[in-house]
Amino acid sequence: MSRSSTRFDTKKVNSELVTLTYGSLVAQMVKDVENPDDVNKQLDRLGYNMGIRLVEDFLAKTGSGRCLDLKDTADKIQTAFRMYLGVQPNVANWSSAGDEFSFVIDSNPLTDLVELPEDLKSLRYCNIICGAIRGALEMVQLDIQSWIVQDQLKGDANTEIRVKFIRKLEDAIPAGEE
Amino acid sequence: MDDTLFEFIHSEIVNYVVDSNIRTKDEEEDLSNLEYIGFSVGYKIIERLTREMPRFKDELDTMKFICTDFWSAIYKKQMDNLRTNHQGVYVLQDNEFKFLTRMSNGKQYLDLAPRYVAFTCGVIRGSLANLGIHCLVTAEVQNMPACKFHIQVQRN
Numbered sequence: 001m002s003r004s005s006t007r008f009d010t011k012k013v014n015s016e017l018v019t020l021t022y023g024s025l026v027a028q029m030v031k032d033v034e035n036p037d038d039v040n041k042q043l044d045r046l047g048y049n050m051g052i053r054l055v056e057d058f059l060a061k062t063g064s065g066r067c068l069d070l071k072d073t074a075d076k077i078q079t080a081f082r083m084y085l086g087v088q089p090n091v092a093n094w095s096s097a098g099d100e101f102s103f104v105i106d107s108n109p110l111t112d113l114v115e116l117p118e119d120l121k122s123l124r125y126c127n128i129i130c131g132a133i134r135g136a137l138e139m140v141q142l143d144i145q146s147w148i149v150q151d152q153l154k155g156d157a158n159t160e161i162r163v164k165f166i167r168k169l170e171d172a173i174p175a176g177e178e
Numbered sequence: 179m180d181d182t183l184f185e186f187i188h189s190e191i192v193n194y195v196v197d198s199n200i201r202t203k204d205e206e207e208d209l210s211n212l213e214y215i216g217f218s219v220g221y222k223i224i225e226r227l228t229r230e231m232p233r234f235k236d237e238l239d240t241m242k243f244i245c246t247d248f249w250s251a252i253y254k255k256q257m258d259n260l261r262t263n264h265q266g267v268y269v270l271q272d273n274e275f276k277f278l279t280r281m282s283n284g285k286q287y288l289d290l291a292p293r294y295v296a297f298t299c300g301v302i303r304g305s306l307a308n309l310g311i312h313c314l315v316t317a318e319v320q321n322m323p324a325c326k327f328h329i330q331v332q333r334n
Contacts, residue, residue, distance in 0.1 A: 008227060013251045016226060017219070018183050024218045025191050028211060032198060046194065050186045057182050084180045 015086060019112050026125060036123040043124070047131020048138075054084065055136035070165055073142065074101055077133060077163075085109055089161075099165040108152060108159045116153045124148050129161055141169040181254065188277060191215060192293050209296040216300020217307070224305035227251060237331065240309055241268050248305065266331035270302075271324065278323035291319040295327075302327060 029039045058064075058080050067073040074091045081103065082088050089103035110126055130146035137144050143166040150160035195212045227248065234240040245257035249272070259271035277294040281287055295317035303315040311331055318326045 007247050008251045010251070013223075013227070014181060014184065017223060017252060018187060020219050020222050021184065021187055021191070021215075024215045024222075025187070025194070027218070028215050029194070032211075042194070046190045049190055049193070050183075053186055054182070084183050086180075 011086070015109050016112075019109060019114075022110060022128070023114060026123075030120065030123070036120055040122075040124045040127050043127040044131040044134075047128035047133075048135035049131075050128070051132035051135025051137075052139055054080070054132060055139045058083065058136070067140075070098060070101070073137070074103075074163070077103070077136075080136070081105075093160075093162075101163055102149060103161045103163070104150075105159040105161075106157075111153055111159070114153060121154065124151070125153050126151065126159060126161070133161070133163060138169070141171070143167050143169050185276070185280075188297060191297065196293060207292070209292060212293070212296040213300040213303075216297035217304035218300075219297075220301035220304025220306075221308045222304075223252070223301075224248070224308050228309070234309070237266075237311060238262065240306070240311060241270070241329070244302065244305065245270055252301070266333060268329040268331075270327040270329065272327075273324045275323050275325040278319065278325060281322055283322050285321075288319065288322065291322065291325075292317070295319060295325055299327065302329065 026039070026043070029042055030036070033039050033042065058076075061083070062076075062079065064076060064079075067076060071091075078089060078091055086109060087105055087107065089105040091101055092104050093102040094100070108126065110129070114125065116123060116125065126148055130148060133146045134144055145164045145166060147162050148160070149162045150156035150158050152159050192212065195209065195215075196207070198211075199208055234243060241260060241262070245260050249255065249257050253272070253276045255272075255274065255276075257270050258273045259269075261269045261271075275295070275298075277298065278291065281290075281294075299315040299317050303313060306313055306315075306329070313332055314330045316328045316330075318328060320326075
C-alpha cells in the first residue's frame with residue numbers, strides 16, 4: 001500500500017460526497033413517499049435534527065458567545081454556512097421591523113450536479129437548510145420560521161432562504177424548583 | 179465542506195430508513211434501502227475520483243485502491259488490513275471505522291451495528307460495480323469500532 005493518501009483534493013471530495021449522499025437520500029424519499037409535499041416535510045425535519053447537533057459542533061469549534069441582536073445571529077449563521085457548506089451567503093433583504101432577513105447564495109453546493117424533473121417542481125430540495133437553521137436556533141432559545149423564497153433548481157438566479165424571528169424561548173423550570 | 183456534515187447526514191439517513199421500516203411493520207429490520215443509497219453514492223463518487231486515472235492492473239490492484247486512496251478520501255483514514263484467498267474473496271478491515279467510533283465500545287450496542295455499516299457496504303459495492311467488478315459485500319462487527327468488510331466477487 002504505497003500510494004500516498006493525498007492523491008485527491010479532499011475539500012472537493014468532501015463536498016461531492018455530501019452532495020451525492022444527500023441527492024441519493026432525496027431520490028430514495030421521492031420513491032418512498034411520492035407526494036412531494038410530504039418529502040418537503042421530511043427534509044425539513046431531517047434538517048432540524050441535524051441543526052440540533054450542528055449548533056453544538058459550531059459553538060465548540062468557534063467558541064462564540066451570546067448574540068446581541070438578530071443581526072449578530074445572522075452573521076453567525078453566515079459563518080456556519082461557510083464552515084459547513086463552504087459558501088458565504090449574503091445577508092440581505094431585512095424587513096423594516098428588523099425581524100426578518102434572507103440568506104442569498106449564488107452557488108449552492110447542495111444543488112451541484114442536481115436537476116429537478118418536470119413532475120417534481122413542487123419539491124423543495126433545499127428544505128434541509130431551512131430545517132437546520134430552525135433546529136440550530138431553537139437550541140439557543142430562538143424560535144424562528146425559515147423557508148425558501150428563490151430556488152436555482154427552479155430557474156431563479158439565486159437561492160434565497162428567508163428567516164423570520166418569532167419569539168425568544170424561555171427556559172422552562174420544572175415546577176417546584178427555582 | 180466540513181466533514182461533520184457527512185457524518186450527520188449519514189446518521190439522519192440511518193434514522194430515516196429505520197423509521198420508515200417501523201411504519202410498514204416488517205418482522206426483521208430491512209436495511210436494503212440503506213444499502214442501496216450507499217450503492218448509488220459509491221457508484222457516482224468513484225466515477226468522479228478515477229476519471230483522470232490509468233486503468234487498474236487487476237482486481238487486487240483495484241482492491242488496494244479502495245483500501246488506500248478511496249478510503250482516505252471518504253473516511254479520512256486507510257484500511258488497516260486487506261486479505262484475500264486469491265479466488266475472489268477479499269476481507270478489508272478497518273480497526274476504527276468512522277461511523278462506529280461515536281458509539282460505546284464493546285458489546286453493549288453490538289446489535290445496532292448493522293445499521294451503521296449497511297450504507298458503507300453499499301458504497302463499496304457501488305464503487306466496485308462501476309469499476310466492472312460485481313460482488314456481494316457484507317460487514318462483520320465483533321468489537322466496536324472495528325469492522326471487517328467481506329467482498330465476494332461474482333464471476334460468470
